[in-house]
Amino acid sequence: MAEVTQDFKDKVLTILAEVCESDEIKKNPDLQLFDEGLLDSFATISLVVEFEQQLEISVPISDFNREEWATPNMIVNQLAERK
Amino acid sequence: MKWLRFGPMLLAVVIVCTLIFMPADLERAAISSNNMKEAAASLDPHVFQGMLMQQKMLKNEQYLPIYGSSELYRLDKYHPTNYFKVQPDGFTPFLIGRGGMYSLVHFLNFASTANQLKGKKIVFILSPEWFTKTGLDPLHFKPNFSREQAYNLVFSNSISPKLKQKAARRLVQFSFIRNDGTLGRLLEDVAYPGRRQPALRLADELKGQMTYKILTLHDLVDMHFIRPGYKKSQYQKPDRQLSKDNWNQLTLSAKKTAIHDTGSNRFHIDTSLYKKSIQHHLNTFRGYRKNESYAQSPEYSDFQLVLDLLKEEHVHALFISVPFNGRWYDYAGVPKQRREVCYKKIADEVRKNGFQLADFTRFDSKPFFLQDTMHIGPMGWVYIDRSIKTFFDRS
Amino acid sequence: MISFIPYASFQFFTLIAFLLAPIIILGLMGMRNTLYNDCVAILMTFLIFAAQPEQLISILLFIIWQAVLIKGYLAIRTKNNNSACFYIAIVLAIIPLFLVKLSADVPALNFIGFLGISYVSFKSIQMIMDIRDGLLKEIPLIQYFRFIVFFPTISSGPIDRYRRFREDTSKIPTSVEYRTLLYQGLNKIFLGFLYKYIIGYLIHKYWMGSPMLLPDTLSSIWLYMYGYSMYLFFDFAGYSNFAIGVSYLMGVRTPENFNKPFISRNIKDFWNRWHMTLSFWFRDYIYMRFVYTAVKKKWLKNRYLISDIGLTLNFLVMGFWHGFMLQYIIYGIYHATAFILFDKFERFNKKHPFWPKDNKWMHALSVVITFHVICFSFLIFSGRLDFLWQR
Numbered sequence: 001m002a003e004v005t006q007d008f009k010d011k012v013l014t015i016l017a018e019v020c021e022s023d024e025i026k027k028n029p030d031l032q033l034f035d036e037g038l039l040d041s042f043a044t045i046s047l048v049v050e051f052e053q054q055l056e057i058s059v060p061i062s063d064f065n066r067e068e069w070a071t072p073n074m075i076v077n078q079l080a081e082r083k
Numbered sequence: 084m085k086w087l088r089f090g091p092m093l094l095a096v097v098i099v100c101t102l103i104f105m106p107a108d109l110e111r112a113a114i115s116s117n118n119m120k121e122a123a124a125s126l127d128p129h130v131f132q133g134m135l136m137q138q139k140m141l142k143n144e145q146y147l148p149i150y151g152s153s154e155l156y157r158l159d160k161y162h163p164t165n166y167f168k169v170q171p172d173g174f175t176p177f178l179i180g181r182g183g184m185y186s187l188v189h190f191l192n193f194a195s196t197a198n199q200l201k202g203k204k205i206v207f208i209l210s211p212e213w214f215t216k217t218g219l220d221p222l223h224f225k226p227n228f229s230r231e232q233a234y235n236l237v238f239s240n241s242i243s244p245k246l247k248q249k250a251a252r253r254l255v256q257f258s259f260i261r262n263d264g265t266l267g268r269l270l271e272d273v274a275y276p277g278r279r280q281p282a283l284r285l286a287d288e289l290k291g292q293m294t295y296k297i298l299t300l301h302d303l304v305d306m307h308f309i310r311p312g313y314k315k316s317q318y319q320k321p322d323r324q325l326s327k328d329n330w331n332q333l334t335l336s337a338k339k340t341a342i343h344d345t346g347s348n349r350f351h352i353d354t355s356l357y358k359k360s361i362q363h364h365l366n367t368f369r370g371y372r373k374n375e376s377y378a379q380s381p382e383y384s385d386f387q388l389v390l391d392l393l394k395e396e397h398v399h400a401l402f403i404s405v406p407f408n409g410r411w412y413d414y415a416g417v418p419k420q421r422r423e424v425c426y427k428k429i430a431d432e433v434r435k436n437g438f439q440l441a442d443f444t445r446f447d448s449k450p451f452f453l454q455d456t457m458h459i460g461p462m463g464w465v466y467i468d469r470s471i472k473t474f475f476d477r478s
Numbered sequence: 479m480i481s482f483i484p485y486a487s488f489q490f491f492t493l494i495a496f497l498l499a500p501i502i503i504l505g506l507m508g509m510r511n512t513l514y515n516d517c518v519a520i521l522m523t524f525l526i527f528a529a530q531p532e533q534l535i536s537i538l539l540f541i542i543w544q545a546v547l548i549k550g551y552l553a554i555r556t557k558n559n560n561s562a563c564f565y566i567a568i569v570l571a572i573i574p575l576f577l578v579k580l581s582a583d584v585p586a587l588n589f590i591g592f593l594g595i596s597y598v599s600f601k602s603i604q605m606i607m608d609i610r611d612g613l614l615k616e617i618p619l620i621q622y623f624r625f626i627v628f629f630p631t632i633s634s635g636p637i638d639r640y641r642r643f644r645e646d647t648s649k650i651p652t653s654v655e656y657r658t659l660l661y662q663g664l665n666k667i668f669l670g671f672l673y674k675y676i677i678g679y680l681i682h683k684y685w686m687g688s689p690m691l692l693p694d695t696l697s698s699i700w701l702y703m704y705g706y707s708m709y710l711f712f713d714f715a716g717y718s719n720f721a722i723g724v725s726y727l728m729g730v731r732t733p734e735n736f737n738k739p740f741i742s743r744n745i746k747d748f749w750n751r752w753h754m755t756l757s758f759w760f761r762d763y764i765y766m767r768f769v770y771t772a773v774k775k776k777w778l779k780n781r782y783l784i785s786d787i788g789l790t791l792n793f794l795v796m797g798f799w800h801g802f803m804l805q806y807i808i809y810g811i812y813h814a815t816a817f818i819l820f821d822k823f824e825r826f827n828k829k830h831p832f833w834p835k836d837n838k839w840m841h842a843l844s845v846v847i848t849f850h851v852i853c854f855s856f857l858i859f860s861g862r863l864d865f866l867w868q869r
Contacts, residue, residue, distance in 0.1 A: 060612065092664055
């Protein structure tokens with residue numbers, strides 16, 4: 001497991017909350033984003049683009065599968081591994 | 084136990100296998116006498132393209148099967164089905180046949196019920212129109228060909244091997260049968276044994292057995308959904324009045340009906356039919372059969388297959404020989420002497436094989452026996468009813 | 479020659495029962511014989527296409543063609559990430575499929591093609607895309623072959639992903655794991671029988687085949703629409719269950735294709751439940767790639783417009799993929815339109831909520847509306863409405 005700093009986590013969650021237009025994400029980091037309708041294909045792309053621009057981490061979109069990137073926590077960890 | 088989870092699947096396999104490999108005895112037992120009563124006059128083709136119902140019917144003393152073709156569909160009040168309802172004679176006619184059911188079709192059907200036919204009384208109505216130069220053609224055979232009966236022929240031992248081979252050789256002359264995958268290959272094996280590798284034959288036999296069992300299952304299901312094969316307009320209700328009449332009175336009243344129905348034209352063809360499909364282009368029918376002859380026909384040897392089978396099973400059969408409509412055939416270009424050849428050949432073949440014949444070809448040029456160019460009319464049925472009664476009571 | 483079209487005949491099931499028996503026995507012991515599995519794969523590929531030798535030749539040429547492409551592109555990609563090379567590789571990978579789809583109208587091309595060419599094409603195209611993304615660094619030829627000619631799904635999917643498949647084939651399930659796989663696999667196969675050969679068959683024979691539905695009247699077309707939609711589902715879901723079930727028996731968890739599509743709440747939900755492996759393939763490799771590229775390169779300012787164009791492209795390609803016929807194109811446009819309209823509705827509802835989400839009556843109403851929207855699309859798809867624009 002890669003080390004996850006609180007600063008990094010906050011940054012990711014802020015991007016997520018912005019793209020999903022929902023603050024609930026920060027309160028509940030185990031929210032099922034796709035099942036709750038907060039994320040869809042279109043939002044995923046905005047997310048990937050934002051990650052690339054703000055965090056300088058690039059994620060190939062075909063690697064962004066819905067099982068492994070399902071919750072805010074999972075997304076944080078996936079990104080941390082790619083830093 | 085974890086393995087218990089597989090229980091429902093195993094059960095499904097067992098149920099399917101039981102259904103498919105159910106012995107024929109059980110399948111016949113699943114047909115009720117009510118189904119049979121319904122089927123007797125239904126003329127539903129599923130009945131004569133299947134075999135379960137007929138096998139069961141033949142085991143029942145109450146039924147007298149009448150084999151034939153399209154004439155059976157003229158269910159007027161003199162038709163045996165209706166007549167013997169009002170004047171019971173100890174049997175119920177069971178009708179088997181439809182248009183295009185030539186001898187070979189009947190043979191396949193007989194072969195599939197050979198065991199049950201043993202010593203049985205049957206009636207068989209012959210049509211002289213079958214005995215043309217071509218005889219049975221694929222156009223008439225295909226819709227009447229029963230794959231179930233053909234598989235039965237392949238796998239059954241109830242007829243003699245020689246007859247079986249002879250029949251198979253005739254069947255594989257038809258390309259639609261020869262090319263019918265597994266069935267075609269199996270029939271060719273019967274017709275010309277020893278041509279193929281035993282392993283290949285075995286594979287086809289296994290597959291064939293499977294298909295055959297599934298077809299009989301279909302047969303069983305169909306027998307519970309019998310629907311009339313005739314049109315409403317072809318059916319008259321039985322007439323209670325007829326029970327009082329003797330044969331002379333019956334003949335007279337039938338003749339009266341016939342005169343009324345067919346008196347409008349010189350061919351004595353049913354008026355409505357004549358007006359609808361003949362009158363307006365009568366000229367096109369002049370001599371339209373002038374090249375037809377009945378001296379040589381594959382039908383004679385197909386018919387011989389039927390006779391051979393019935394002899395093997397010691398069946399008491401009454402054959403009924405029906406005439407052409409003489410006046411119409413004169414017009415169509417088949418002179419009387421050519422027609423007589425056909426009548427004589429049929430009569431000889433029946434008698435030579437030792438079967439009874441009710442020969443009505445003397446009505447060739449006399450009106451009212453038929454109601455159109457070839458189908459039996461009211462008066463014809465009265466004569467036939469009489470000969471059936473005599474046959475049934477005597478033998 | 480006896481034909482062995484997958485899951486279409488009794489002899490096919492008998493044959494695979496016979497061939498799978500050793501795999502199942504070994505599986506229950508927690509083992510796998512890769513050589514045997516490969517032999518089965520080769521034998522089945524041969525038997526499935528042997529009845530039509532020209533198909534057998536087509537598929538062999540096709541596999542070699544794609545292997546050369548993938549290996550070639552991989553070699554280039556490791557040296558540099560040139561976009562032109564990528565696009566050329568994609569075009570070359572699509573060409574056979576394109577020609578086959580065209581061959582329906584061009585008799586001269588009739589000799590090419592084989593059962594399942596589109597599904598096999600999807601598999602190799604995604605591999606090229608994954609190479610481009612740097613997700614695939616090496617592809618052993620034997621793994622490629624196993625993936626491409628995985629016989630349970632060769633004729634009509636479900637479309638698996640190479641990286642997922644590779645993991646399943648490289649890991650041998652333990653005895654306990656395999657017992658679950660066996661149970662689930664057999665269960666799916668039996669469900670397949672129920673769906674395809676009982677329910678689907680009965681609907682086809684007695685509902686769609688009813689003479690009452692023949693006339694071109696509103697009521698009979700309406701009833702036909704329901705019948706056809708149900709048939710389409712049960713027939714294809716039944717097939718998919720066979721394919722997935724047999725995959726499980728071989729230790730491969732081929733992804734699901736259907737997830738109760740007729741209880742979808744909206745069109746978006748529907749495409750997450752209907753023919754899932756196909757719609758996800760289109761989503762990942764057409765819609766998302768297009769939108770991603772367009773957003774990143776800032777082709778347009780309005781991101782929603784980009785998304786709408788992406789959706790149109792997505793469903794139009796799907797329509798053409800079904801065949802170059804008007805009914806399929808209309809079907810594609812219809813779904814694109816429905817999808818775009820729903821997107822607008824959803825955005826509007828987010829800003830000015832008027833359609834409550836957590837109300838069970840509203841939920842039921844959404845399901846009913848969605849159901850009819852999709853059934854109507856299947857009616858277009860079925861060709862039953864062709865009489866409207868023909869003649």
